[in-house]
Amino acid sequence: MQRFKALVQAQTTLLTVLPLLLGTIMAAYYYHHVNLCETFLLMLSAICFHLAVNGHNQLSDYRRYPNSTTVDSMGL
Secondary structure (H helix, E strand, C coil): CHHHHHHHCHHHHHHHHHHHHHHHHHHHHHHCCCCHHHHHHHHHHHHHHHHHHHHHHHHHHHHHCCCCHHHHCCCC
16 A cells, blocks of 8 residues: 555545535535435545546556656655
8 A cells, every 4th residue: 555655646536526626615605505326426436537647657667767766765
């Protein structure tokens, strides 16, 4: 699990969720209605896409630069 977190940089997920939460709060304030089911699905899909892109970038960097100290610290 530790390797997975290092690979996908799970700590940056907040950067994906924050704009969605801000937009949801703004829509709820302005329109007085939010569809929670679709909001949850949008948030889940954005998080999955974010983790997939981060994982792909980290893995390609690891394969491209095998002697790099930053990539080696991931423990892959």
